[in-house]
Amino acid sequence: MSSRGELIRIVELMLVGGGRPLTISEIAARLPYPADVKEIIDELNADYAGRSIMVVEIQPERFAVRTRPEASDLCRALLPRAARLSPAALQTLSVIAYFQPVTRSEIERVRGVALSKGTLDILIFLGWVRPGPRRASPGSPMTFVTTDAFLHQFNLNTLDDLPEMDRLREEGLLDPAAGIDMAPRRESDMEE
Amino acid sequence: MEEQIQDSVDDTFIVRFEAWEGPIEALLELARSQKVDLSRIDMLELVGQFEAVVDRAIGLRLELAADWLVMATWMTYLKSRILLRRPKENRRGEPDEDALAYHLKRLNAVRTAAERLPERMQLGRDWFAPSGVHEETSIGGRLAVSLHDFISAYPKGRIPAGAANDAPVITPFDVDSVDAAISRISASLPDEWIRLLELVPRSDGLRLRSCIATSLIASLELARDGKGEVSQESPDAPIMVRRAVQ
Numbered sequence: 001m002s003s004r005g006e007l008i009r010i011v012e013l014m015l016v017g018g019g020r021p022l023t024i025s026e027i028a029a030r031l032p033y034p035a036d037v038k039e040i041i042d043e044l045n046a047d048y049a050g051r052s053i054m055v056v057e058i059q060p061e062r063f064a065v066r067t068r069p070e071a072s073d074l075c076r077a078l079l080p081r082a083a084r085l086s087p088a089a090l091q092t093l094s095v096i097a098y099f100q101p102v103t104r105s106e107i108e109r110v111r112g113v114a115l116s117k118g119t120l121d122i123l124i125f126l127g128w129v130r131p132g133p134r135r136a137s138p139g140s141p142m143t144f145v146t147t148d149a150f151l152h153q154f155n156l157n158t159l160d161d162l163p164e165m166d167r168l169r170e171e172g173l174l175d176p177a178a179g180i181d182m183a184p185r186r187e188s189d190m191e192e
Numbered sequence: 193m194e195e196q197i198q199d200s201v202d203d204t205f206i207v208r209f210e211a212w213e214g215p216i217e218a219l220l221e222l223a224r225s226q227k228v229d230l231s232r233i234d235m236l237e238l239v240g241q242f243e244a245v246v247d248r249a250i251g252l253r254l255e256l257a258a259d260w261l262v263m264a265t266w267m268t269y270l271k272s273r274i275l276l277r278r279p280k281e282n283r284r285g286e287p288d289e290d291a292l293a294y295h296l297k298r299l300n301a302v303r304t305a306a307e308r309l310p311e312r313m314q315l316g317r318d319w320f321a322p323s324g325v326h327e328e329t330s331i332g333g334r335l336a337v338s339l340h341d342f343i344s345a346y347p348k349g350r351i352p353a354g355a356a357n358d359a360p361v362i363t364p365f366d367v368d369s370v371d372a373a374i375s376r377i378s379a380s381l382p383d384e385w386i387r388l389l390e391l392v393p394r395s396d397g398l399r400l401r402s403c404i405a406t407s408l409i410a411s412l413e414l415a416r417d418g419k420g421e422v423s424q425e426s427p428d429a430p431i432m433v434r435r436a437v438q
Binding site for chain 1: 262265266294295297298299301302303304305306307308309310312313314315316317318319320321322338339340
């Protein structure tokens, strides 16, 4: 039995059975002897050519098994349909993604409308947004940041992969504190 | 074909000013290149268009109307800041026209991103993770809860089950009206002196107390109109009423 084949089987088992994305160091720590994990994964992917799954680097140095998009119809039929987000929730999500860490009133300032209570709850419930560190400003308001699950959901390697991130940064649009407040202040802002 | 034209008209909110005319998307483009001249935008026209859009929006695509309203609100707000500039703000360098362009540009970027985000390959829609479910919920053998579950579990434990059903029931006030009392008293007022309390209909609680109050008011009203007479000999004596002697 070739030892190379054994390594490939171990990596495959970890990725398919692990149930979550694994980093290269996590995989390397469980190999019987040191080896180039990326090379093994390349060989594994060569094996998978023409099959229904593949190994993808979903974040830098982090790998996960994914079904091939062209072979995913059966999965879709078997699983409950994912709920679609409202435009308001999507806009809030992208404000958080671009401006994080961002406070509730900053989200409202960027969007120019008051944020309804349920919108953030939905995003937190989905696990795409979580509370971040409190801002060191009067009232120490709660900030919000996106999670790894958000990156995985939308097939983003890093936050820099967000659409037009570079352009926004160059044009200096990524300052949530800039501009004039227009959304009405509410009592709940004070509590936060 | 006819219908398509109709649709496209409804899908785009046209903004018209002396300085400028076009759909809201074009306004965004102009704001991006900083060509919107706020000082030439007429407030009255803007408010008029506001009303028209709100009226039309009821039967139309609400998200378009919402976008338009946000933009228009911004313009109204910034324009009014120019008109009502405080002396303090004059000294501050930043002109408001730039603020509008900045806000619109940023909002447009966020909107574009929000539209493009769902077009990306999505986990659970376009491709799937092992076992087909989201990784976070399928960590084998472990209790997988999110921070949201964790925090929302606390109030559920604190508030005993059924507490939500114990919300106070507020019954509507059941009180007599003065108008009803006037018609009642004037119909039943005898020619001889009679205690006012005997004319109060039988009831209890708040209703009884309100009937007594309205009967007194009604008898005083009738006395003023010359249809009845009211007398009370001493502060704690019963109030007597009778029909006025013509």
